[in-house]
Amino acid sequence: MSLFLEISFSAMANGLHNWLAGSISNATLVSVTEMAIAGVSLLLFLVPLCFFLGYMERKVAAFMQIRLGPNRVGPKGTLQIVADTVKLLFKEGLTPNASDKFLFNLAPIIVVVTSMLAMAPIAFAKNFQIWDINIGVLYVSAISSLAVIGILMAGWSSYNKYSLLGAMRSGAQIVSYELSVGLSLISIVILTGSLRMSDIVASQADGWWIIKGHIPVIISFVIFLIASTAEINRAPFDLAEAEQELTAGFHTEYSGMKFAMFLLAEYINLFIVSAIAATLFLGGWMPFHLGNWSFFNNVMDYIPGSLWFMGKTFLIIFIIMQFRWTFPRLRVDQLLTLEWKYLLPISMVNVIIVTMMAIFGWHL
Amino acid sequence: MSLLGEDIMTEEGEFVINIGPQHPSTHGVLHLKVWLDGEMIKKVQPHLGYIHRSIEKMSESLSYRNFIYATSRMDYLSAHINNQACALCVEKGLQVEVPPRAQIIRILMAELTRLSSHQLWWGCTGLDLGAVTPFFYAFREREAVLAIMEESCGARLTQNYCVPGGVMYDIHPNFQNRVKDVIKQIKSKFQEYDDILSGNVIFEQRTKGVGYLSPEDAVSFGCTGPTARGSGVSCDVRKWFPYDGYEKVQFKEILETGGDCYARYMVRMAEMKQSVYIIEQLIDHIPEGDFQAKTKAVIKLPKGEFYQRVETARGELGVYIVSDGAASPYRIKYRSPNFSNLSALGHMATGSKIGDLVAIMATIDLVIPDVDR
Amino acid sequence: MDARTIIFYLLAATVIGGGLMAVTSRKIFRSAVFLLFSLIGIAGFYFFLDQEFIAAVQVVVYVGGIVVLILFSIFLTHGSGEDMKKPALGRAVFSALAAAIGCVLTMYLISEHTFQGSGKPALEPSAGNIGAQMLSVTEYGFILPFEVVSMLLLAAMIGCIVIAIKVKVPEQKVMPKIKEETEPVELEVVEELKTEEV
Amino acid sequence: MFLKEYFGTIFRSVRSLLKGMKLTGYYFTHPKEIHTEEYPDNRATLQMFDRFKGEVVMPHDDNNEHRCTGCQACEIACPNGTIKIITKQELQPDGKKKKAIDTFVYHLELCTMCNLCVVACPSDAIVMAQTFEHSVYDKKQLKKVLNKPGSKIMEGVE
Structure with missing residues (x-):
């Protein structure tokens, strides 16, 4: 067991910190260096991640649609997304003449930066976290509420009626679905008593919340999945870019790298949402344990935490992708009906039940 | 420079957007000018003519044998039925008896065409409402149907299989077996269609109560086909004015009384099953005999006017030929179903949302070349 | 000059610069965006002071809530893309004066007031404690x-x-209730045509 | 009974959504159902239907002989003016002059594959070929001459 953990990410991070602290005397310089390393490694992680998610999305879609998917560029089409990126890099980034150029160029940057910022408190493995902030969950929901501003900005500054309609829809959608996301997150926070990601993961050492908290937590998990799918503007809630209605919604006028940034942000957001769900409901990097089966539990422990985390995250990513490739899109008023008439009341009642569960210790 | 000034909004604060002629959900070059109040549609104005090829005028300079091929390009999804309508009209003028074998082959092909057309429509409806996957399931079965067409008629879409007096050549020896296989395959997939789209709660929400068309309005707009039958108007030409021996075939005219998008959807879904039923009745009973009646090399219609209506996958197609006795028609007019059905779009869409407009367009099942001709 | 000072001045520049731009910009949408930067800068200050909870609340309430509401109301406004008129000179001078007086007053109050710690040990800002x-x-x-x-x-x-x-309620087409048993309407017109056929 | 209706709606909705997800999940886990035709890769084995209307060709036998008499029935039958036949008077061995084709010009770019010419041909000189890869870089390449150079009419075809 120790062998696996030693070479896992957390050990690497600790080793790096000790080495830096040993070789550089100035504490500020150490933290600045660490920040730089974290930033660079985040970028190095995100770009291949987005490549992979793009490839995965195409393949998942293709297999669900009885197709093969990309299979021309590279073995089994793995390099297709690289080819697409190269294409987008060399494409002319058009800026409409009548647009508000400052905001038009700022919007994709805001969208990408906010989604990158939200990566900070995600715990990839034990002690392997960019910033173990004591309000981790609140931080993520605060930062993700910033993304809507980028979308509003993009839609408004494009000087395009479709974009404007898309931005309006997106604004209404994100603002209202944030409530359900928040409430379903709060139910776990109540059970844990902490907003810190590492505490939340640690509280699941004896069982994941979705098992420990049974029905109420399962309900909030489902609500979280639905509401966060809506919050990251993915089908069936992709009204902001509803292709058949608004051609491409808020990013109609974007092309080239600026468009790629929206795409990048979409995939980063997808990952973040899934990672949060995996951390809060499925135990993060905690391995799966079954009661007193020590042999089974030991086998599970041999799998490194980062693998557990990634496995759970990708399971949820797959589910969200399956949503997209199965369901028709909702209409804008139905979207709001779903939130205000179904998700919000249920999650409110659910929070009360969870609170009682936490007080009386009904959970396992 | 004004970003949201008068050039985007009208004086009354209305927002005017142009949907099409290039737009992901207009299925062709339909241009809709839409007046919006927020998301609410206040007025819809279709602009036509982007794909007008003057098929009617062109036909006036072609012989009676030759003009039929062009009708395949009108409603390209029910190309065979269009050909059949023209052939029937010419036969009416010539007073030629079509051999029973040719009649049965025509009906079989027409029903296969209807089936493939409805399959495409089903996929596109899903696509328009944002569900991409049904499109591919629909195309899987459609491919099988088109393969039958290709084997017997030599083309998948623009068959030109009907000629005055019968069909151009006999069916392929494999035809019966292949049809039976395909029918079996399609019947097993109807449940999947229901699972992924018909029964889906989002789909029901998107279509139920949307785009209501009252029976009176359906009649006054001249709607025909599933669009009218969804409103409870009985207008199946196959029942009312049987042609090519439809009177001998058992099938039900599907009527739904909802009048909304869901009703039109259900009509088409049930029509697919009826088409399968018709094919099943006939496939083992294709009579032996000629596949084409003897006609003169140069067809000349007697002086007069001839009208023939058929039921295409979208409604009633009328072919009106005025003949002056020459070898080519004096005047041809097609009463295309899509043109009339499109005229009801504005009425249906007023007061609903943009998303509904897409749903309404999908369930009218527009084929724009048929509108413009 | 250490790192803390640099960060402090950067944040201060963001807040003040954003505020100034918000006030002076001629486009109302841009003003809202600069206001956003200013508010984010303030959230940055809270982070800088290790008050993460307050910082996050600042972002949630002001950035995610208030600015989004402002942007929404701008969307609903007529002619929000046009440049606003330059204010009259008198008004500009008056505003500048009012701002300056407010600034001086605040500075004075801060310099006069002697801040005293409460003497209590600092509270560990965990979720439980905050709650x-x-x-x-x-x-x-x-x-x-x-x-x-x-x-x-x-x-x-x-x-x-x-x-x-x-104020004005737009006319809405009311969807007629769909009757359960509508009689299928028969096409009478078709009947007539049948006899006329040649 | 509001609550019953409310939760009934939720239950039915979730069940209908899960049904759809079950179907897509089934296809995801059964790659054998994949229906894609890998077209350029299966070119060697691709078999078109023998009636497929790809383009009009004029079969020639081993002696470079075709069956076209130059009667121009196909030219008349064609609705688009796709076929242009240039005839010549050929001296027969018995001294009589006989009409024969000089060039049989076929404009593929105008052809709608309606098959009317093939049906009209009294001597079965032209047939439909099963080729379908017609794309070329120059439009001129679509104008084809169907009779091979030096070919002549088959014995006994009138």
Whole structure:
């Protein structure tokens, strides 16, 4: 067991910190260096991640649609997304003449930066976290509420009626679905008593919340999945870019790298949402344990935490992708009906039940 | 420079957007000018003519044998039925008896065409409402149907299989077996269609109560086909004015009384099953005999006017030929179903949302070349 | 000059620069965006002071809530893309004067006031502690400010609703109720045509 | 009974959504159902239907002989003016002059594959070929001459 953990990410991070602290005397310089390393490694992680998610999305879609998917560029089409990126890099980034150029160029940057910022408190493995902030969950929901501003900005500054309609829809959608996301997150926070990601993961050492908290937590998990799918503007809630209605919604006028940034942000957001769900409901990097089966539990422990985390995250990513490739899109008023008439009341009642569960210790 | 000034909004604060002629959900070059109040549609104005090829005028300079091929390009999804309508009209003028074998082959092909057309429509409806996957399931079965067409008629879409007096050549020896296989395959997939789209709660929400068309309005707009039958108007030409021996075939005219998008959807879904039923009745009973009646090399219609209506996958197609006795028609007019059905779009869409407009367009099942001709 | 100082001045520049741009920009949408930067800078200050909870609340309430509401109301405004008129000179001078007086007053108050620590040990800002403190009615409890803040948000919400209410109710086509058993209408016109066929 | 209706709606909705997800999940886990035709890769084995209307060709036998008499029935039958036949008078061995084709010009770019010419041909000189890869870089390449150079009419075809 120790062998696996030693070479896992957390050990690497600790080793790096000790080495830096040993070789550089100035504490500020150490933290600045660490920040730089974290930033660079985040970028190095995100770009291949987005490549992979793009490839995965195409393949998942293709297999669900009885197709093969990309299979021309590279073995089994793995390099297709690289080819697409190269294409987008060399494409002319058009800026409409009548647009508000400052905001038009700022919007994709805001969208990408906010989604990158939200990566900070995600715990990839034990002690392997960019910033173990004591309000981790609140931080993520605060930062993700910033993304809507980028979308509003993009839609408004494009000087395009479709974009404007898309931005309006997106604004209404994100603002209202944030409530359900928040409430379903709060139910776990109540059970844990902490907003810190590492505490939340640690509280699941004896069982994941979705098992420990049974029905109420399962309900909030489902609500979280639905509401966060809506919050990251993915089908069936992709009204902001509803292709058949608004051609491409808020990013109609974007092309080239600026468009790629929206795409990048979409995939980063997808990952973040899934990672949060995996951390809060499925135990993060905690391995799966079954009661007193020590042999089974030991086998599970041999799998490194980062693998557990990634496995759970990708399971949820797959589910969200399956949503997209199965369901028709909702209409804008139905979207709001779903939130205000179904998700919000249920999650409110659910929070009360969870609170009682936490007080009386009904959970396992 | 004004970003949201008068050039985007009208004086009354209305927002005017142009949907099409290039737009992901207009299925062709339909241009809709839409007046919006927020998301609410206040007025819809279709602009036509982007794909007008003057098929009617062109036909006036072609012989009676030759003009039929062009009708395949009108409603390209029910190309065979269009050909059949023209052939029937010419036969009416010539007073030629079509051999029973040719009649049965025509009906079989027409029903296969209807089936493939409805399959495409089903996929596109899903696509328009944002569900991409049904499109591919629909195309899987459609491919099988088109393969039958290709084997017997030599083309998948623009068959030109009907000629005055019968069909151009006999069916392929494999035809019966292949049809039976395909029918079996399609019947097993109807449940999947229901699972992924018909029964889906989002789909029901998107279509139920949307785009209501009252029976009176359906009649006054001249709607025909599933669009009218969804409103409870009985207008199946196959029942009312049987042609090519439809009177001998058992099938039900599907009527739904909802009048909304869901009703039109259900009509088409049930029509697919009826088409399968018709094919099943006939496939083992294709009579032996000629596949084409003897006609003169140069067809000349007697002086007069001839009208023939058929039921295409979208409604009633009328072919009106005025003949002056020459070898080519004096005047041809097609009463295309899509043109009339499109005229009801504005009425249906007023007061609903943009998303509904897409749903309404999908369930009218527009084929724009048929509108413009 | 150490790192803390640099960060402090960067944040200060963001706040002040954003505020100035928000006031001076001729485009109302851009003003809102600069206001956003200013508010984010303030959130940065809270992070800088290790008050992460307050910082996150700042982002949630002001950036995610207030600015989004402002942007929404700008969307609903007519002619929001046009350049606003330059204010009259007198008004500009008056505003500058008012701002300067306010600034001087605040500076004066801060310089005169001697800040004293409460003597209590700093509270560890964990979620549990914050929650308990927020609802406590003891000397250093925050129940009253908490309630007042929620009143503020209520007021903001009512204001938004009032702005969004339309005076003119647009005519809506009412969907007729679909009758369960509508008789299939037979096409009488078709009947007539049948006899006329050649 | 509001609550019953409310939760009934939720239950039915979730069940209908899960049904759809079950179907897509089934296809995801059954790659054998994949229906894609890998077209350029299966070119060697691709078999078109023997009636497929790809383009009009004029079969020639081993002696470079075709069956076209130059009667121009196909030219008349064609609705688009796709076929142009240039005839010549050929001296027969018995001294009589006989009409024969000089060039049989076929404009593929105008052809709608309606098959009317093939049906009209009294001597079965032209047939439909099963080729379908017609794309070329120059439009001129679509204008084809169907009779091979030096070919002549088959014995006994009138």
